[in-house]
Every structure is written in C-alpha cells, then in structure tokens.
Amino acid sequence: MKEYLFEVCANSVESCIAAQAGGANRVELCAGIPEGGTTPSYGDIVIAREVLQNTRLHVIIRPRSGDFLYSPIEQRIMLKDIDNARRLGADGIVLGCLTADGEVDIPLMEQFMEAAQDISVTFHRAFDVCRNPQKALEDIISLGCDRILTSGQQPTAEAGIPLLKELQLQAAGRITLLAGCGVNESNIARIARETGIHEFHFSARETVASRMQYRKERVPMGATVQINEFERNVTTQERVKATIAQITE
Template identity: 40%
Template sequence: MTLLEICVDTATGLRAAHAGGADRIELCAALELGGTTPSAGLMALAADMGVTARVMIRPRAGDFVFTADDVDMMRADIAAARNLGLEGVVLGANCPDGSLDMEMLRTLVAESHGLKKTLHRAFDLVPDIAEAVEQAVALGFDTILTSGRALSAPAGIEDIALAHTVAAGRLTIMAGAGISADNVGSILAAAPLGAIHGSCSGPAEPDSPVAARLGFVGPGRRQTDRARITALKTSIAKATADLASL
C-alpha cells in the first residue's frame, strides 16, 4: 500500500488528518508559504496524540540557501523534535546554483541521528535529478518529496518517474503538490511510488474583518479537509489494487 502523508499547520488540521486516515503527518507552520518549522506546541500535541509525524525544519520562507544562523536554528528545532519522540524530520538546503548543499546537509543529517529523514522540495531546485537522488541516498535520507521540479506533481510526472527509477528502492520517492483523489491514479500508473503527499485542504473559514484589516491574516490561508483526505486515501487504495492486478 502506498503511504499517504498529509501536511498540516494547525491543531485542527492535525486532528483532521488523524481522523481522516493519514498514515503519516508532516507538521508545519505557514503552509501558504510552502511550510516552515511548526511551533513546539504543535509538535507536543502530535506527540501526545501518538501520531506518526515528521517535522518540517525550515526556519523561514523563501529559498533554501541558508546562513550559519539558520543552521543553528535548525539544529535546535531538530533537537526539539527528537526530545518529543517524533518519528523524523524534513530537511533540505541548496547552494546558490540550486544543487544540494552537501556540507550543510551533512551537518543537519548528523544532528538528526536516530531520526527518519525526508529531503524536502529543495530537491525541486536541483539541476540534475539523478545526481541529487544519489546524493540523498549517500546522505541517508529515506524519502524525497518532489513535484518533479514543476508547480504540481501531475506536471512534473516525468521527473518524478525518473527519480523513482534512479532510486531503485534505496529510498522512497514521494510525489507532492497538486495531488487529489481525481489525479492520484494517473500519477501512480506512471510511477508506482511508495508514498503520496498532500495538504487535502480547502478554503479556510473567513477571518474576523478586523483581524484582516489590521494585517493579521495571511493571503491564501487554507484548512485541512478530513473528507478530502479520506477520498484521497480511497483513491490510492484503488489505484494500488488496480496496479497489483495487472
């Protein structure tokens, strides 16, 4: 069965993902910005709930070319995830040319000893897919999250399939971005991936007009939808069963 990972950035989203049947949860803040490191409180809540969760380690929005101060923050956030007993962390770092920053990633991977590790969509900035997969294997990542260097996984399916072929079972290629119950079957038909990642979100409830007027509400905010998670999980199960019967 293909694993379903759901990314969440609120306590409500965490509970919806758990109730909807997510196999694993990625804990974040600010999903409208691609996800940053979640609060210690959200991490603690996930630990108390006993869910299988990995923590996004990204100290700011923007690109993945990080400073020494950024690395110090990430090391502290990794330690927080470990101390709470969570399954793993989600890491990534690039050089200015888009290639993986191997020196920085070695530091972060060493700090993450004993935790499971996903290489996040910093992978989607790399100039060479095959080289980056080999580097991720050498670093000890067990999963790569990718949209195939495109805005959505359906648009990047050729690169996703290439990454899956190069990985050859040494790690899991997990497709993410723009995946729904309606298109996941075609993605898995093109590449029999071990994991699918999604937000399964819909428009958030309207905020207080006063809060919006004072600038407390970010653009593009959405909320996790339990029904969409259940529908995606059902579609994944059907697609994997169909492939197994071929």
C-alpha cells in the same frame, strides 16, 4: 495490490487530528503554509505528539521562506530545531539545503543527519529547485536520507510525472520518492499509475470561515503575503479519506 503510504501536510494540530481520522499514515507538521512551510512552534509539536496515536509525526525544519541557502546563524537555528523536534517525540524531520550553485549541500546535510540521530529524514522540495535532479538523487541517497519529497521539478506532481517516473527508475528501491504538491482526489491515481511511486503527500484542505462577527477587513496583518484573514484552510477528514480511496478501493 500495491501498499501505498499517505502523508498529509498539516498546517495545524486541528489538521493533524483530521489527517489521522481520515487514515493518513503520516503528517508533516508545518507553519507558514502561504510561504511554502516553515518550522512549527514548540506548542504545535508537543500537542501534535499528544494527539497523534496511530499516525507518525514528521516536523519540517525550515527557518524562513525563500531559497534553501542558509547562513551560519540559520544553520545554528536549524540544528536547535532538529534537536527540539527529536526530544519532543517527532518520528522524523523534513528539511533540505542547497549550495549557491544549486547542488545539495552535502557537508551541511551531514551535520543535520548527525543531529537527527535515529529519526527519519526526508529531503524536501529543495530538491525541485536543484541544478541536476539525477545527481542530487545520488547525493541524497549517499547521505542516508529515507525519502525525497518532490513534484518532479514542476509546479505540481501531476505536471512532473515524466521526471518522477525517471527518478523512480533511477532510485531502484534505494530511497523512497514521496510525490507531492497538488496531489488530490482527481489525480492521485494517475500519478501512481504512471510513475510507480507508492508514497503520496497532500493537504486535503477546505476553506473554513472565521467565527468573528465583528470584522475590520481593511487592516491586514501581513505586508507581503496577502490573505483573507476571515477564513482559513484546514485539512478535513472527508477529503483525506476521499483521496486515499482513489487508489485503495
């Protein structure tokens, strides 16, 4: 039987705890999930490191939502965040940056790789909006990244199966492909079978209602990203176990 690894996209320390209890090998700790994931707080990283005893902790380094073309001041912030994550005991970081014409920004990535020192580096789904995925794969391999988180340049990994399969063959064991976005109990087995990929990234979240009794629902806290502020989505142990079980039992 193939050896699979499972990474849970954790939006909180609560989700980290559930991921570990459900059998995840790794968590990617993020804030700002409605925006695609941004760098978590100092406190989140510290407490996540405290509670994760058997599960590796990777921290996303992304100062804002939107594109992956970063200004000089954003680059400085990212370098500080990489140093912070490493000093606080993260096992790895997750990041990616592109040039204005959609290529991997190799000089900037080299700075980030140097700042990461000896911890693991995953190039995230900036890969999915690059100009040429085959060239980007080679560029990322040359940088020394450990893996690429990708949906095969499609909205979901299931839709991206054709390119994921092609990239897995091209990688030829030189780098790990981590299939993510929309991976769940119903499709993880198909993705594994049709692509040959053995690492998977998923959230396994469920909606939890707020415990607030008094609610003023017509006063939103956000302007551009509208969410129901009296419910939240958290990873559950049960869904993590159920997803993993699809290809391990």
